[in-house]
Amino acid sequence: MHGSRLRQWLRRAFTPPGRRSLAETASPRMTGEYRGTGAYMTTMRPQDILLPVAAGLCCKPGGFHIDPVRPVERAVITHGHSDHARAGHGAVLATQETLDMMRLRYGENFAGSTQVIRYGEEIRLGDVSVKFHPAGHVLGSAQIAVTCKDTCIVASGDYKDAHDPTCTPFELVPCDVFITEATFGLPVFRHGNASDEVKKLLASVALFPERAHLVGAYSLGKAQRVIALLRQAGYDEPIYLHGAMETITHYYQSRGIELGELRPVTGVKKAALAGTITLAPPSATSDLWTRRFPDPVTAFASGWMRVRARARQRGVELPLVISDHADWDGLTATIAATGAGEIWVTHGQEDALVHWCRGRGLRAQPLDLVGYGDEEESETPLADEAEA
Amino acid sequence: MNRFAELLDRLAYEPGRTNKLRLITRYFHEVGDPDRGYALAALTGALSFKHAKPALIRDLIAARTDPVLFGLSYDYVGDLSETVALMWPKAAMAAHNNPPPLTLTEVVTTLRTLGKTELPRQLERWLDELDETGRWALLKLVTGALRIGISARLAKTAAAALGDKDPHEIELIWPGLSPPYLDLFAWLEGRAEKPVNRDPAPFRPVMLAHAIEETDFAALDPADYIAEWKWDGIRVQAVAGRDERGHIAVRLYSRTGEDITGSFPDLVPSLRLPGAIDGELLILREGRVQSFNVLQQRLNRKVVSPKLIKDFPIHLRAYDLLGDDENDLRELPFVERRERLETFIGKLDDPRIDLSPTVPFASWEALTAARADPASAGAGEDADAIEGVMLKRRDAPYLPGRPKGQWWKWKRDPHIIDAVLMYAQRGHGKRSSYYSDYTFGVWTEGETGDELVPVGKAYFGFTDDELLQIDRFVRRNTTEKFGPVRHVVHEGDKGLVLEVAFEGLQRSPRHKSGVAMRFPRISRLRWDKPPREADRLETLEKMLKADESLPTIKVAASAKGH
Structure with a gap:
């Protein structure tokens, strides 16, 4: 307890005001920022639907986490890469392919129970509905649209809008809040053909x-x-x-x-x-x-x-130069096309993408999520001498 | 331009020499004239146009990108040309009906005539037209900073391979050629005669010596050979010739045929007579030859200031004459060339040029003694600048390359110490899976007793088999890892002792130990020796005192020091 408090204090102390995380702006005393926008008065504020916590992106009204990095009771998982799909959750909701890959990597008992969801399928979880859309990242990868009352948030996980013969192409999902990755969130990253x-x-x-x-x-x-x-x-x-x-x-x-x-x-x-x-x-x-x-x-x-x-x-x-993430042009084109007025930017080069969004009049903030990165970094290193 | 950019891109990542050659030769083979000629010019540094300043590139990108995004990108990439090449916005596709792709020839010829004020607009148009790699190559080209690890010699060797020719042949005619080298390629492809070198002061491929081994002497007769000191300077070919108008043209060439005249303007007036001298560049102060460390101050300088010339007066010590006026002497036996040389140097009568003296000897024993103690064998106070002795057959013609049995070099024994392996790092290219770069140290007294202090790094000298042994040792005895670097156990009774050979020592404030080695290499693995018996820093300091001819090395340190 003491340790986590300290961490929170440290984070607050060392985060410049412009980069305060959503977790902090969500405290009841600090809602003024959103009061000005009429549309939100009658609906729920986005951070009441999805909120970054230590375990990952938490959906309180739905009672689940998206791509949690620690074991949770109910996990909804975007794709099979090991930094997003971890073992040890109570129940897991994901596409057939993602569940199969988790099984292949972690063994039969990687979760208490599993539930398959197809692209385009909608499932009610608590007070929210959850719908999966292809993310074009790897086989079985999905964006997760979470809708609560009139507000739709799309957690895109990792995605790419480029041609890939091995998975279903990325589907654009109009939404109010778009959560985008920023792995290649600098204008120098253009992947070409x-x-x-x-x-x-x-x-x-x-x-x-x-x-x-x-x-x-x-x-x-x-x-x-x-x-x-x-x-x-x-x-x-x-x-x-x-x-x-x-x-x-x-x-x-x-x-x-x-x-x-x-x-x-x-x-x-x-x-x-x-x-x-x-x-x-x-x-x-x-x-x-x-x-x-x-x-x-x-x-x-x-x-x-x-x-x-x-x-x-x-x-x-x-x-x-072959990437399974969207490049700068892909990220910015997708953000614009979703029609979202608010953009949450996570894992990668958040600063540049947030700057770009703000320049386009979009509300944008970096999302303080930890534990995501290159899949390779979480791969177990190969035994040194074993294969000599 | 795209094909050239592709070549540069691939070369920039390729570590192996033979593979680089293959890539360049393939390019010459696939690409036609005149593009390949300009590519050869770019690789040999033979292109001449006014380079664009980085500030201009910066202005161009500032005008079309967000400054914050540019700042973040530049921070991440770390190289201006590359950042600009990558983030240059795609043109709004104004180009109509597919104009032909930009060629290297167009870039080079345009740049040669372009006015300064027109350059920014022209660059913009090109940047709009090219892709990422093309833009990167273009910017490297126009800023004059290719830096892809290709020497002029390598590029010429690749061209030679196109026609199965000896690169020496190209060196020979090179000074008379100019981009885009249509005549050169025509000859290489067997479509025309070899171009004639009309250069008044052309380079001649140099003759090199083999290192002699103890076992070689038995088969050699001392009477067949002339011995000279082997000077620790820079091999140079000093050529003077008359141009069409009868004026003397002078050129200094490195052993690879690179024109280094610009670095030694102070020697040019001394070469008044037409001829080609093979010799050694040295620094002489008050008649005494200075160490290589001192000579080094004159190398790789962009600007040769009057002060540099005064503080480091250059000298040519001549040991062979390849041409005397119009006469080619290379077919003559060495004794005859030597006589001609003596006459030639006598006629020149210049304080900056002298003869390399011969070392008289009657038996190999006598030569061994001279080599061991040059000071008392005639070298006197210059003994410190002597690396060993050279043996040249009396009847040897001057042959390019390293012909067998003609010239021998017999270096003085190198310095040798026993040091302890401290850190190991992965190599590059073929060696990327091996720990092949070693940092080693010697003992010194620390605050808590004896400790090892690093004194150098070596990455060759060992056999393939020894590399495997060290690699295995490193992997099994790693105490810590930092990225590609491994800390290897190094304690009094645990660790590996390396016998390190090196050519010389220099004081260095940048090294913790205060000394830096010249040309260190692993000469033996001392599995038999416990680390505590390895050498101490004091031993090196003693060697250093013996090595230092004059306390001029401070200049070296302050010139580089940051």
Whole structure:
């Protein structure tokens, strides 16, 4: 108790006034800020519907949390990445794919009970209704629209508005309050066309036929998208997989996603890997494991590869700008298109996006949520010597 | 422009030399004239136009982006050109019916003639037209800051590979060529004769020596060889020739053929006679040769100030003559060239240029003694600037490259200490999965008894097999990790002792130990030695005193010091 009080005090003390979190502005004495806007007088204030707390985004009238980072009684989950979908909740509501992925990662008993919801389906929870819409991020990813009386808030989770052959495309959901991620919330992040990046990879394979190409990619979503893009580009050789990629990738195939011939890389002779492409978790591409490959070219598929210093830091030789998050243009276009008058910005470069929103006359604030980031950062590091 | 940008982009990330070569050669192969010629010019630093100032780029972006967003972005990216390239807003698609894509040729030729006032508008138009990578390359090009780790030599080698030629051949004709090098590419592709070098003072590919091993002597007869001191300076080729109007043109070339005349204007007036001298650049003060540390002050300077010239007077010590007026001497045996050289230097009669003396010897034993103690074998007070001895066959012609058995270098034994491995860091490229960069330390008295103080870093010298052994040791004995750096156990009885060889020592206020090593490398792994028996800092300090010829090293420290 004492510890959490202290933390709260510290946070207040070190947060500049413009960045006060919603949790604080929601206190009964500080409602003046919203009184001026007539529409809210008769309806509920958004922060009475959804409020950031230590465990995540809490919906009090609905009695659940969205993507909680700590175990809660009832969790509604946007997608299967480990920073959003954690084990140990009482009840979990999510799409079939998200639930399946959680099962694959955490085992059968990852939650007390589960409930499947489809895109477009609406479910009543307490005083609110909850509806799922495709987020275009990874297979099964969803935006969650929470409606209470006349106010609709969309918690978009992670999303992208770019082409992806491995998941249902992003759907625009008009709303009053839009909660957006800001992973790539700086105008320097423009992802371009992912198929051009794949062409870059194929050109390199053609130029260095005696070398192996190792592509670092997050094992859920990114890897399968890269494979699908390679197939679309006409590459029909077998593609090799790091052991950590196999389960999720096979799951994608079982959901009808065409990925062509895939082979485990374990046990393949070094010389046989010349001229091939192998997908691996990013952490594996700079370790002992790479010694089984002939003079490997290290590629990395990520939106971060747009910035040279990031690529160089990781020792990447072939950066591929392929992201499963919306880029700056995607974020700003989506925000504008939702018609929302109020924007809550979370995980990533909040400052720039909040600034942009305010410049457009939108009410915007950063949302103090912790525990979300790159999926990779929450991945367990690979055992150092195990694969030598 | 896009294809060139793509090349630069890929080169900027590629660590391996052979792979860089492949990428550039492939580019020359795929891209036609004159674009590839201008690309070669860009990579060799042969393009000349007035560079755009960063302030201009900053103004351009300020006019079309929000200052707060630009500030946050610049903060994140850390590089002005890159930030601008990435956040440049997409043009409102004013371009009508798909104009042809911008070419490198158009950029280079336009920049050459463009007035200063027209530059901003022109840059804007180009930035509107290009994509992220294209804009990045354009900005690097116009600001004159390519910095992608490609030397002129590498670019020429890649061009040579296009026609299976020796890069030396290109070096030979290079001074007479100019962008976009149509004649060069025509020759490389077998469509035309080799271009003739009309340069009055052309570069000649240099002859290099092999390092001699103990076992080599048995097969060599001392009578076949002439010995000279090996000076610790910079190899240089000083060429003077008459141009069409009969004026003397002078050029100084590095051993790779790079024109370094601009760095040593004070030597130019001394080269009055047409000819090509092979020799060593040294700093001489009151007739005494200074250490390499002193010479270093003259290297890589943008501006050669009168003060620099006065404080670090340059000198050429000649050891070979490749051309005498119009005559090419390279086919002659070394003894004959040496005679011609002596006459030539005598005729020049210039205080800045002298002969490299020979070292008389009758047997290998006598030479061994001279090498061990140059001071008493004729080098006198210059002994400190001597790295060892050179052996040259009397009958050797001057051959480019490193021909077998003609020239030998026999360096003095390097300094050697036993140090303890303290930290290890991952390498780059091929070595990125290995801990191959090592920081090592020696013992010194600390507040709580003896402690290790880092004295240097080394990342070569070991065999592939030893690398595996060290890598394994590092992984099993890590005490802490900081990003790519591992702290490796280093206590009195736990740790790994490395035998480190190095060429020299220098005082350095930037190092905690106060000393910096020149050219350190791992010479042996001392698994047999407990760390507590490794060397102490005092040993290095003694070596340093012996190494210092003059206390001029302070200049080095203050020139760099921040």
